[in-house]
Amino acid sequence: MARGPVCNWWRWWILLSLLYGSVTSYKRPNIVFIMVDDMGWNDVSYHGSDQILTPNLDALATRGAVLHQYYSEAICTPARTALLTGKYPMRLGMHGFPLSNSEDRGIPLTERLLPAYLKDLGYCTHLVGKWHVGMSRRQYLPMSRGYDSHYGMRGGFIDFYTHDKVEEMPNGRQFFGLDLYDNEVSQEGEERYIVDALTDRAISTIQNHNESCPLFLHLAHNTPHAGNEGGLLQPPLYSSVKSQHIANSNRRLYAEMVRHLDSSVGRVVTALADKGILQDTIIAFVSDNGAPTVGQFNNWGVNLPFRGKKQTPWEGAVRVPAFIWHSSFKPKVWRGLMHITDWMPTLLAAVGGEIKKNIDGVNQWDSIVNDGKSQRKDVLITFEDGNANAYASYRLGDYKIIVGNVSGLSNGYYGADYIINKAPPPDYFSAIRSSEVAKVFETYGIYLGYDEVQKMRKACLIQQSDKVQDLIPCEPTPSRGCLYNVKQDPTERHDLWGRGSKITAILTSKLRALWSMHVRRGPVVIDERANPMNFGYRWMPWLNDTVLGDNQTTTTQNGQNPFLELSNSSASSDRTVASTENKNKKCYPKIRYYCFLS
Template identity: 30%
Template sequence: MKKILMLGEIIVTLLIIFLSAPAIAADKFSRPNILLILTDDLGNNDLASWGDGSAPTPTLDALSRQSIRFRRHYTDSTCSPSRAALLTGREPVSIGFQANGLGLSADLDTLPKSLKALGYHTVHLGKWHIGEALEYPNIQPSFHGFDYWFGMLNHFVLRGLGPDGGILQRQPTHVNPWLQENGAAPKQYKGSLDDLLTSKAIELISKPTQQPWFINLWLFSPHTPYQPSAEFAARFPATPEGKFLAVLAQLDNNIARILQALDTSGQADNTIVVFASDNGGPSYARDNNWPLQGVKATYLEGGVRSPLLLRWPVHFLNADISAATTIMDIYPTLVELAGGKPPVTIDGQSLVRVMQGKPLKEQVYLFSAAENGNQDMVYGGRSLSDSRLFYRDTYGAVTSATLAPAIPTAPVSSVVVPFDKTQAQRLIKDWEARVRKLPLTWQPAKPSHSGILTGRDFQRAPVFAGYTLGLSLHGATLPESDITLVEQAGVWHVQLLADHRLRVVHGQVEQFSAPITEVNACNRLIVSMKINPEYSFPFPAPASAKLTAYWNDRQILDGSTLLQRPTSVEVLANPTFIGSRTDGSQAFPGEIGRPIVINKYLYPNQESYGLDDLRGQLCMSGKN
């Protein structure tokens, strides 16, 4: 009898624990639907309940009251890196977005891939902006885990194709946009862009389905230009601020429409709704980010903090979380809530623990970086342990500030202990050493074949932005015949010629170094490139390129001949052969250690991670 009573007590105790703990889905029949709404340039002050109360956002304020509110949520400072970070759960610099990137490599885990593996039907609607190579179909959503997509590859193509029928990037528009469906040719649609996207989401929500669904709704509001429809424009003054407030009111109405569709279809209780923004606002028409200082495209608080809401009725209710979170955390959080296990290789962490009232493992530092148009970078760093930040701007000046506390607490005026430039450089250098080295698959050379590098196809070759390859050449001698050090068919190759010059071929362009005159037991070869395509909008700039090469401590090549990425994306998947041609000929007679590929253009005396740092990693003990 006593055993029966004890067994009963155990069952009751387990039942209480089960009922009191937030549910995590166990199988595809119980998995929740997921609606992820990402807005564009929406700052903290663009929700009334998060800012000064002037934003016309009653629906979003009601959603906020029903949600888990992440009050110290960090993004990147511009569109592309934040979106890449959200979708992959990785630091954007590590996957080539700084700020722009070529596209996502096929071997990266993504949120829709992980949800698809759990039985979800995956949909992307709206702006993409994860990849500049619009001519490559592989940058499109369907190559990264989405079953269906409808929208635009970026906001600069909303006015349609150019006069020659080709891609032409121009001033964006919210009115009568040209949109694509599953990669087909763009078509023009009548109406307001976000109204159209919301209607498509409602159409999909209203269709009965046997699968749980994931709808990735990336709206364009409240990004410039401010073009509210006539119905909403009539409610506000015809001023810049009035137009912006009308845009917010129209955005709020679209959120109301889609939440009503969830209610009407009976799916609201079993749908996780996430609302977020890709970065802070630009504060063109009003202060988008109050009480935070700074704007979009800076690494001050206002540029990289925005609201994050998560609602799952019954499971997670009205609550505030003040711990620092990042946009990388959304991916693992949603996968865990859906009953899956997030990939262990990503940088984001699941927030389910903190949503359940348990402590969150907070990061000590947060870093960001973006190219500044020349050889250098713009950096931001945050020390969460002592609430300080630094921002290294385009001109190399370092600004320090205090981190703002969790919203809605007003920032406290305080004297910040500034980061000196040397300290900021050291922190950035240590971070870059960790995130810029590509985790490629290396197959060391054997008698039957050369060494081979594979993986990260959109970063492994020098075709976009900064790139550096470092080789440790053991047992080298000055050759009597041509030898090949690097070859990726259709992309580029590097030879050491019989006349002791280096020959670098990139596409149809070949460049030659000065003769190499000395060899050591181990020789360090570094080839660094920076390839910038032509931009027509928003910041017109001609195409440019830079190629430098170093043999040990001597620069042997300095070229600026224009280099272009391949017209065919398929060649980027070709393996990179190290130490011979693809057929095994022109083999290097010594041994080549594991190559190091850094996704940055390097040069001497660089303030952050630079050429001297890579040199120090080559010709170390061990060859593979």
């Protein structure tokens, strides 16, 4: 389809329309929100690395607003909960360890989610990909929470080719079944690589979209997350390998997955342009958390120069790639503090709506558009009240505090050996100029220049102005935390706990107040009735919607407490359970904090 240049008057009209919903003939923009799974800071080339090239992402980022101080949650389920509710997951009992497919828990039904608010504004809402915030009852499923359709997986990880999910049980058993659905219909005959299946559905959703309603397309890839536990990474087998310059063989597999993901983004942008709606579309891209560089579900992603990995309180777990694009944007690297909870009020503001209920997210739209100051001064970064490790991290201004017990977590700097090349990588600028997104831009008269691209990449580099490094990196204990100035010391190498007593006291007090508000999650309660063997080896809801018990979580606020002086009440034992619906429970406190319902 031929596309003419974007005229200046049109760009200003769209910008004014987005900023002021009262314009008489205002048409709400479409939204495409792309969330990827377990991608590290070092795994997009617009952050400065040439090892894994992401030319389509880079083209969008270069012409959009890169969110340089964007924080997510440290792991899957909490991140998706925060995105959809605008609330810290700890307020809903959705923090900590991600949901099992066999667990009767989900975002409480008292919560209205982002797609429901967008439907109120006339949007057609579609989820393509990963859900992972509740599937034990049909009331928890996407089409009961505001989406018009859902194609994808209801739980967390799956095999990239068979689309089966295997859950390892602490008693040695396995639950095994298909987890790929088109609304209510299981997809037994689907043989496509999962990235292709999701991308194809996203494209067909765009192509078939009725423009009488604006489009909200939530594309939630499960890539580059590893497949079933213990398996190898699963890149597209039919694709020629483009990453032979990478020395580490597992990192090469990871690079192929990321490359295919980048191609998916290019295909989606091309589909929007072919439909004639790209210029009316807001595109957001984020990772749900940092990469699991080592340990369980290791995918060989890299979070350097940040410390830590997925499911830790360190920057490597929560400081993730993110940007937002619209044709009216002046390109920028926005350095304001932003959290994943901010997406709900920000996107609603962008399309002329608002949310009046009390949430943790703040509206950042005007700040991003005008390159202004963040509307957020602080953020609860991580929160875990599990019995093995209880810890929390919180940022106020430039300072970040971590308290609790992180022993046994991955507290180091990982992946330096992964980013070694054995040969020169492909030419970066040639890759970005030949990307699908760049080609689409050229049809609008927009050409990416070498200096423009390199200026953006340079602005995205992490600057470590504090040159002091502790000989022994701080690791918080129940009696002593860690304090960092993450503006000067984003890599968390210089602990200030003993030097900033006033700052420490302020942040500890703020974090203690937040801790007192949390809803206790309880242990993971596995229900034998969820076994896919009972449903033809398909993962399906297994409980009656009309029996909803105690809102899936206990309302006690005890739990393990990283603030020893906060409460005199004893921490709840490993045998605390999360529901009173069935008291015949057998717990395995030393094995991944599991209980069984039988």
